[in-house]
Every structure is written in C-alpha cells, then in structure tokens.
Amino acid sequence: MGLVRDVVILGSTGSIGTQALDLVRANPDRFRVVGLTAGGSNKELFEHQVAEFAPRYSGLGEEASVEAAAEECDVVLNGITGAVGLRPTLAALEAGRTLALANKESLIIGGPLVKERARPGQIVPVDSEHSAIAQSLRGGSAAEVRRLVLTASGGPFRGRTRDELADVTPAQALAHPNFAMGRVITTNSATLVNKGLEVIEAHLLFDVPFDRIDVVVHPQQLIHSMVEFTDGAVVAQIGLPTMLVPIALGMAWPDRVPDAETPVDWTKAADWRFEPLDDTAFPAVVLAREAGTRGSTAPAVYNAANEVCVDAFHEGRLPFTGIVDVVGTVLAAHDVPSGEQPSLDDVLAADSWARETAAQTITQTIAQIATKRGT
Numbered sequence: 004m005g006l007v008r009d010v011v012i013l014g015s016t017g018s019i020g021t022q023a024l025d026l027v028r029a030n031p032d033r034f035r036v037v038g039l040t041a042g043g044s045n046k047e048l049f050e051h052q053v054a055e056f057a058p059r060y061s062g063l064g065e066e067a068s069v070e071a072a073a074e075e076c077d078v079v080l081n082g083i084t085g086a087v088g089l090r091p092t093l094a095a096l097e098a099g100r101t102l103a104l105a106n107k108e109s110l111i112i113g114g115p116l117v118k119e120r121a122r123p124g125q126i127v128p129v130d131s132e133h134s135a136i137a138q139s140l141r142g143g144s145a146a147e148v149r150r151l152v153l154t155a156s157g158g159p160f161r162g163r164t165r166d167e168l169a170d171v172t173p174a175q176a177l178a179h180p181n182f183a184m185g186r187v188i189t190t191n192s193a194t195l196v197n198k199g200l201e202v203i204e205a206h207l208l209f210d211v212p213f214d215r216i217d218v219v220v221h222p223q224q225l226i227h228s229m230v231e232f233t234d235g236a237v238v239a240q241i242g243l244p245t246m247l248v249p250i251a252l253g254m255a256w257p258d259r260v261p262d263a264e265t266p267v268d269w270t271k272a273a274d275w276r277f278e279p280l281d282d283t284a285f286p287a288v289v290l291a292r293e294a295g296t297r298g299s300t301a302p303a304v305y306n307a308a309n310e311v312c313v314d315a316f317h318e319g320r321l322p323f324t325g326i327v328d329v330v331g332t333v334l335a336a337h338d339v340p341s342g343e344q345p346s347l348d349d350v351l352a353a354d355s356w357a358r359e360t361a362a363q364t365i366t367q368t369i370a371q372i373a374t375k376r377g378t
C-alpha cells in the first residue's frame with residue numbers, strides 16, 4: 004500500500020459523496036479528506052461532514068466546487084449531479100489532479116474540451132459500467148478491442164410497452180431495481196437516458212466508435228459491463244450491484260482497496276438474464292447515439308433538455324414518455340455550430356438554448372395534452 008491519499012469530494016452529501024465518505028471512514032490509513040463541497044440543499048448533513056472530516060477547504064455551490072477542485076490533493080472525486088459539474092471537472096484537470104469521475108455529464112457535454120485537458124490516465128471512471136470496462140481493459144492494448152458491451156438494468160419499467168408507460172408516476176420511476184442513487188440518475192435509468200449518456204461516455208473515455216458499443220439489458224446488474232476482444236474472448240467485471248468498488252478504485256487507482264465490497268457468492272444457485280433493448284418503448288439510447296454521432300454541442304443539448312424534462316416530470320407537469328419525446332424535439336431543432344470543435348462558450352450557450360427550448364416545448368406539450376382531453 005502507498006501513502007495516504009488526499010481526496011477532495013465534490014457533491015459530498017449525495018449518493019456518491021456519502022458512499023465515498025463511508026470508504027474514507029473504513030480506510031483512514033488510505034484516504035484523508037482535504038476538501039468537501041455540496042449544493043446546499045442539505046446544509047445540516049454538510050455541516051456534520053465538515054465537522055467530522057475537518058477538511059482544509061469546504062464550501063457550497065459551483066464556484067466553491069471549482070475552487071476545491073484546484074486544491075492541493077491526490078484525487079478529486081466529482082460526485083456532483085448534472086451539467087453544473089463541468090467547470091469543476093475542467094478545474095481539476097487544469098490543476099493536474101487525478102479526476103475520479105462520477106459526474107458523467109461533464110465529460111459528455113464537454114466532450115473534446117474535457118478530453119484535450121486530460122493527460123492519459125488522468126480521468127478514472129467511477130460510473131460502474133465504465134469502471135468495469137477500465138478494469139477489463141487493464142493490461143491489454145486498444146488494438147485488441149473489438150466491441151464494448153454496456154449492461155443496463157432496464158429500469159423499473161422494463162418489459163412495458165410505450166402505452167403502458169403513459170401514466171407512470173415519479174414515485175414509480177424512482178424505484179430503481181438495484182441501486183439507491185440521486186433523483187436525476189434514477190429517473191434517467193427509468194427512461195434509459197442514463198444508458199444513452201453512458202454510450203456517449205464510453206465513446207469518449209475509450210475512443211471506441213459508436214457502432215462498436217453495444218447495450219444489453221441484464222436486470223440483475225451483476226455483470227457491470229464487458230469488453231469483447233478480437234479473438235472472440237469476452238472479459239467482464241462481476242460484482243454485487245453497489246458503487247463501493249468503482250468509488251474505491253476511483254480514489255485509489257491503480258490500487259484496489261481490500262474488502263471494499265463482499266464478492267458474489269458462487270455457492271448459491273442464481274439465474275442471470277440478458278435481453279435486447281426495446282428501442283420502441285425506450286428510444287433514449289437511439290437518440291443518444293444520434294447526438295453522439297453528430298458530436299459538437301449535440302450531446303450538451305441532449306443532456307440539458309433532459310435535465311429540464313426530469314424536473315418537469317417530477318413537478319407533475321410532463322408525462323414520463325414526454326421526457327424523451329421533448330429531448331428528441333429539442334435535439335432535432337438544434338443546429339450545431341460550424342467549426343471543428345465547440346468552445347466552452349459554445350457548449351454553455353447550447354446548454355442554455357436547450358433549456359429554454361425544452362421549457363417552451365414542455366409548455367406546448369402540456370397545451371396539446373389539455374386540448375386532446377378537452378380541458
């Protein structure tokens with residue numbers, strides 16, 4: 004084991020942040036918290052965390068997270084949710100810190116802007132599928148890789164037709180079959196937007212073209228993802244469906260943290276199921292592939308429109324199927340800027356445009372629904 008690692012945790016009050024702090028508590032000889040930030044919606048918990056870990060730096064909000072990301076440390080864990088994680092991600096990379104990246108949105112919307120600031124190995128994926136792929140690729144060469152296979156739970160509505168999704172409620176959407184996660188990612192798992200984002204994330208992290216990234220529904224989520232090699236061999240990472248291994252690896256990479264998680268019990272009989280995606284009931288992955296293939300600001304538009312729709316769904320203003328419908332409408336209306344690579348301003352402008360256009364589209368959708376119902 005190496006020296007104790009100094010860790011900055013952004014989004015410390017969330018699902019990822021609190022699990023990271025559990026790992027720090029369990030491994031005081033490996034990790035020391037030197038920075039903590041959160042959004043401010045749970046100040047009491049944040050104050051408790053600051054009192055317990057006594058970090059050098061603590062603060063609330065995006066600016067505090069940008070400052071914390073540049074603190075002297077070994078690793079920054081970005082556990083913020085949403086596009087607001089982009090500037091902290093860029094700040095951590097620019098400061099030369101290893102970035103344990105749970106905040107997939109920042110990579111997806113920043114795309115080349117994030118990648119060009121990262122030296123090889125500087126970003127360690129924490130998203131479970133991408134951690135699984137990174138683990139499966141250890142010791143291999145990129146030339147040996149034929150395909151990446153992301154696993155998907157299928158969410159709480161797996162097996163339903165589009166018509167059967169019409170009246171599902173926010174409470175039902177938040178009942179993820181395997182993971183206890185924040186509201187946005189849990190809703191995204193239900194719509195399959197999470198898997199769409201993860202296809203783009205895999206393309207950016209591992210430089211594999213979209214037509215060589217597959218998704219298979221695996222409801223048990225014991226296989227966290229797989230790599231198919233050119234000789235036909237498939238290497239998978241298997242473990243219980245929790246985030247402890249990906250977070251521990253993110254903070255300790257390339258080391259493993261002993262006993263981070265209990266392994267699968269192979270003495271018990273079990274059935275593991277695999278199904279193809281239903282792109283008719285759940286068109287989010289097809290739409291994400293379109294956004295990713297267009298590139299430039301299109302992934303930022305997909306993500307921003309989705310964030311607005313997720314809020315509208317939870318506020319009871321938009322039906323569940325309206326989320327991906329509106330994202331599709333906004334994406335279709337988006338003209339990516341000319342030029343090879345978007346600037347940070349281009350990305351932020353596309354994000355704002357998508358939020359406004361999504362809000363208008365939601366208003367129109369609500370009016371259409373009311374007209375149909377005759378109200």
Ligand SMILES: NC(=O)C1=CN([C@@H]2O[C@H](COP(=O)(O)OP(=O)(O)OC[C@H]3O[C@@H](n4cnc5c(N)ncnc54)[C@H](OP(=O)(O)O)[C@@H]3O)[C@@H](O)[C@H]2O)C=CC1
Pocket residue numbers: 013014015016017018019020040041042043044045046049063064065068081082083084085087105106107108129130131182183184185186187188246
């Ligand atoms: N949870 C999981 O198992 C997994 C999560 N991820 C990804 O990890 C990220 C975090 O997810 P999760 O932990 O579930 O989300 P949560 O909603 O549980 O937590 C989000 C965290 O971000 C903080 N936050 C929100 N806005 C800001 C802001 N403006 N500035 C600073 N901090 C802010 C919140 O603070 P507060 O609430 O106190 O305001 C909270 O600490 C997401 O990108 C998600 O997609 C990926 C794989 C698995």
Ligand SMILES: CC(=O)[C@@H](O)[C@H](O)COP(=O)(O)O
Pocket residue numbers: 130131132154155156157158182188191192193197198246
């Ligand atoms: C734990 C994790 O990485 C989440 O992204 C999780 O995988 C969600 O799974 P689904 O989106 O497949 O439901």
Ligand SMILES: [Mn+2]
Pocket residue numbers: 130131132201
């Ligand atoms: Mn994931």
